[in-house]
Amino acid sequence: MGYAEKRGDYWRGRYKVGPGQYGTVSDSDGSVIRFAKKRDAEKAANEAEAFVRNGKRVFSAKNGQLFSEFVSEWYAVQDLAASTMQNYKRHIEEHLLPRFENEPIRRIRQVDVNAWEKAERQAGYAESSIKTWRATLHLILADALDEGLIDSNPAARRRGRGKRAGRSRNRGPEKAVTTASGVLLIAERAALLSGRDDEFVAIVTLGFTGMRWGELVGLEARCVGESAIQVESQLYELDTGELHRCPPKDDSYRTIDVPEWHSELLVDHLAHNSPPPCSCHDGRSYLFGGHRAAAGSVRKVGAKLVDVARLAAVSTGTVSAVLNRPDTVKEATRQPVETAIAELGYVRGGAPARLAAHWRRNGFATWLFHPAATGWYPSKAPSPTRPVPVIGEPWPGVPVRGRNAAGRADSCWLPIAPALTPHGLRHTHRTLLVELGVPDKLIDERMGHEDGSVQGRYTHVTASMRESLLEGLTGLWEAALEVRRAMRPTSPVTVLDALLRAG
Incomplete structure (x- = not known):
């Protein structure tokens, strides 16, 4: 045990720190504390020695760390x-x-x-x-x-x-949610912005399963069955840009039941796309892939439009006119351009850019989800916020891109859910389940949550609960399709058009 040592007109506390080794009670600067009373020195020394016995370090000059x-x-x-x-x-x-x-x-x-x-x-x-x-x-x-x-x-x-x-x-701001119809309409717009069906299927899946974003990006093709989705992993985007494959949050491995219509949507998407093996994750095949060109693939090899213009001694606009509207260009001007194209071996459009293997959270939210939900592109220097320019027909409008897009457009989109985010679809799904009267036990299972209460331990999911859930989700989906069909019975999005016509 610790002891007090007399040092002139004061006492100091001494305590054992190891075999044959003793320490002295010190202050935050490492200076020895001078006690006026022996009893105080002994008490401090005993407390310090108790720290040592418990495997803890006692503050001294050598461990007075910053x-x-x-x-x-x-x-x-x-x-x-x-x-x-x-x-x-x-x-x-x-x-x-x-x-x-x-x-x-x-x-x-x-x-x-x-x-x-x-x-x-x-x-x-x-x-x-x-x-x-x-x-x-x-x-x-x-x-x-x-x-x-x-x-x-x-x-x-x-x-x-x-x-x-x-x-x-x-408290943070209330998370924005939407309805089943809102999920469908946002999914349609996102597909129009990307120019393919993938985003439609993905956003519908987020809204009708409550999956996390990383779980959706990391959803492997083998985990999609006829009546369920297996959540076995997620792809988490690190600051380095790497998509790290890891277990789902809180190890929430689970099976998500999906209705027949949703299962058919996923299986058909898988059949039409045949996702290739991913080179960055041990050759695994993922259900969804990126919508933009992979880094470096946009650098096309070979002659460019500006090279043709320079050789023919004309402007790039003239070269573009020769390629797109040759009958409007005079023969004397068109001939040198065609000769330059032949000499340089210029190929219009070049090789198609290779798409990125996966979505990036920021790119998906900024250029697909946000414009689809709000009808506005966000502010990205040097461009301010601006409406999404669209051609009104076919309804709900096809986004216009390229030079003078706003001038060539004749419409823009109204907002559907202004403050909604991709994660807000997870909140949306849970809210829809509550509206359907789904038991809390089944909601927690589906969302990957865990209820540690006594009620949670003594409540169990039954087959009839699952059947009622699937019936409720089917009803929501069919009602959303009816709302969309009442607006216009067709769609520029291929997969949605087929669903509307089949109804």
Whole structure:
């Protein structure tokens, strides 16, 4: 046990740290604490020795670490999912180190943490984000507490502090949802924006299964059956751009029941597309692929339009006219252009660009989902927000692209669900299940959630529950098709057109 040692006119506490090794009770600077009373020195020494027996470090001069030093050691020993490690790194480097980097960890006070949080709020960050960053700081300091580097966790919140009205400040904005008809209409527009059926099938699947975005992108062809979808993995997009294949969130492996109409939609899509093996994930075949050219594939090999114009000594507009409207160009002008095309071996359009293997979250949300839901392209420098220009016929309008797109368009889209996001379709699906009266146990199973309550443990899913669920989803889908058919009985989207005509 610890003991008090007389040193002139004061006492110091001594405690055993190992065989034949003793430490001295010190303050946050590593200076020996001088006790006026023997009893106080003995008490401090016993407390320090108790820390050592419990495998914890006692604060001394050699372990009086800065926050930056401790957090580097802390991060290095974590062994978590790649997505979690990425998030911790971002929180630490972008929000914690700028304030606490050179602060001795023992000197961080609760008032310092509260001042940092206030500064983050004044900088305009969302409450939900600040809450997440403080939770990371709390976790780091909790481990420092366990190691004996600090006496209490300054990032801990004391319950009931502050104004009662301030509690609502920590709540994020209400997540936007839509209806089954809204899901169908947004899916149709997204397919028109991409120029293919894939986005229609994908958005309908998000809205009618409640799958997470990463689970949809990582849905393998082999996991699609005649009456169910197997959720076995997800593709999580890291900051490096890599799509990391990992288990679904919280290991929520599950089987999602799908109605007959949805199963046929997925199986037909799979049959018509025959997805190739993915070169970046061990040759696995995924149900959905990217809608834009893969990086580097847009660089076409060979002569370009500008090369032809330069050789023929004309403008690129003249070359374009020769290619598209040769009868409007004079023979004397057309001949040198045709000769330049032959000499350079120019091929109009070049080789088709290779599509990316997978969607990217930002690209999908920005250029497909957001314009489909709101009718507006978002602001991306140097372009401001602007309506999606469309040709009104065939209804609901085909997006116009290229030079003077707005001038060539004659219509634009009205918003369907202005604040909706791809993740909002997951909220939408759960809300639809509640409207259908689906039992909570089946909802949790379908969403990949877990209810640890006694009620959850003593409630079980039955076959009749599943049948009622599928009947309800079928009713929602047929009602959505009827709403769309009442607007116009045909569609420019091939797969939807077939569904409307079959009705």
